Amino acid sequence: MRKDELQQQQPLFYHALENACMNHRVANAYLLSGPYGTLKHEAALLFAKSIFCEQHHGIACEECNTCRRVEEGLYADMVLLDGSKSAISKDDVDAIQEKFSKTALEDGNGSRVYILENVENASISAQNSMLKFLEEPASGVVAILTTDNIDRILPTIVSRCTLIPFSPLSEDYLLSKAKEADVQDVDAYFISHLVKDINQMKEFADSSIFETCKMMFKQYFNLEGSREELLVDYDISYRSSEKDSAKAKKENILLLNSFFDFMSLFAHDVVCKHIEGPHWYKELLQQEIYKQKEYGELIIILQEQKDKINRFIDLNLLMDQTFYRLEEFNHEHGM
Numbered sequence: 001m002r003k004d005e006l007q008q009q010q011p012l013f014y015h016a017l018e019n020a021c022m023n024h025r026v027a028n029a030y031l032l033s034g035p036y037g038t039l040k041h042e043a044a045l046l047f048a049k050s051i052f053c054e055q056h057h058g059i060a061c062e063e064c065n066t067c068r069r070v071e072e073g074l075y076a077d078m079v080l081l082d083g084s085k086s087a088i089s090k091d092d093v094d095a096i097q098e099k100f101s102k103t104a105l106e107d108g109n110g111s112r113v114y115i116l117e118n119v120e121n122a123s124i125s126a127q128n129s130m131l132k133f134l135e136e137p138a139s140g141v142v143a144i145l146t147t148d149n150i151d152r153i154l155p156t157i158v159s160r161c162t163l164i165p166f167s168p169l170s171e172d173y174l175l176s177k178a179k180e181a182d183v184q185d186v187d188a189y190f191i192s193h194l195v196k197d198i199n200q201m202k203e204f205a206d207s208s209i210f211e212t213c214k215m216m217f218k219q220y221f222n223l224e225g226s227r228e229e230l231l232v233d234y235d236i237s238y239r240s241s242e243k244d245s246a247k248a249k250k251e252n253i254l255l256l257n258s259f260f261d262f263m264s265l266f267a268h269d270v271v272c273k274h275i276e277g278p279h280w281y282k283e284l285l286q287q288e289i290y291k292q293k294e295y296g297e298l299i300i301i302l303q304e305q306k307d308k309i310n311r312f313i314d315l316n317l318l319m320d321q322t323f324y325r326l327e328e329f330n331h332e333h334g335m
Contacts, residue, residue: 002042002045003059009038012164016162017043022057026051028134029134029142029144029162030161030164031157032144033146033147033166034165035196038169040146045115046059047144048075049062049070051111051113052070052075052106076106077108078114079113083116083121088116088121088122088126089125093126093133096114096133111142116130116144116146117146118147119157120150171192171193174193175192189276190214194213215238216234216238221284223284230323257306260302263302264303268299270288270295291333301325305322
């Protein structure tokens with residue numbers, strides 16, 4: 001059950017939910033804030049289930065017909081909008097207000113819940129409309145908002161919500177989820193660090209982008225191929241060369257992000273003397289483990305280059321700049 005995982009990984013949220021349900025003191029609005037992939041979606045659904053659950057006492061059973069319908073998005077008194085899929089508009093918020101201005105449709109406790117995920121992707125007009133809704137909440141209506149970036153939300157909205165911060169998931173938990181997803185043992189360590197959404201681990205592990213990312217990493221350290229030829233190989237073989245293709249652009253952005261993350265993971269493991277992963281990776285760590293200072297500097301370079309990635313930048317030019325900086329770094333430190 002997801003509530004067991006949330007109790008272990010997000011104890012602050014679980015404690016807040018337990019207090020609200022056991023004491024029948026559910027607030028009008030909650031804001032679940034934390035890094036991407038920290039089970040905020042699962043937490044929002046568990047909160048909604050707990051409000052509607054047929055047991056009507058404590059945290060949701062997750063087994064009754066009502067809980068199952070909430071999970072499947074089939075409960076009439078719940079609305080869920082995901083701002084990561086499309087921007088939340090003023091019309092979306094106004095439609096929720098109109099729907100919830102009427103009495104509850106289900107034969108439950110009269111509660112109605114709306115979940116707005118990635119609410120930072122709501123337009124300013126939508127946020128202003130939402131603010132009016134939060135300032136004058138209808139009886140029995142509960143708002144559950146989630147965000148990966150609280151700084152992009154109007155401060156007045158934040159101030160009207162009960163804020164529940166979410167922490168990064170533990171490394172052991174992510175590794176266990178990668179293995180549960182049938183990711184191969186030789187890749188599970190990498191996937192658990194490169195993919196923060198546990199629902200996307202298997203898909204990414206099986207993707208050509210992940211395989212290419214590993215090839216680029218190995219070539220950079222001269223394990224397979226030559227570092228001197230990596231930039232040429234990237235241009236000719238690794239990147240998608242489809243012209244004027246939005247899909248190719250998206251894939252190339254994901255590839256570069258993954259490569260920078262892979263390199264950063266290795267640098268971080270060197271700095272922390274963290275010897276984990278498959279045999280070939282641990283052997284490479286053992287060779288570099290005495291270079292903590294140098295790899296601390298490399299982390300900064302990689303993060304600066306990664307921060308430049310967006311859908312408007314010339315990715316080939318960015319890769320050229322990156323390799324120029326890395327070669328300067330290697331020359332300076334004799335690496």
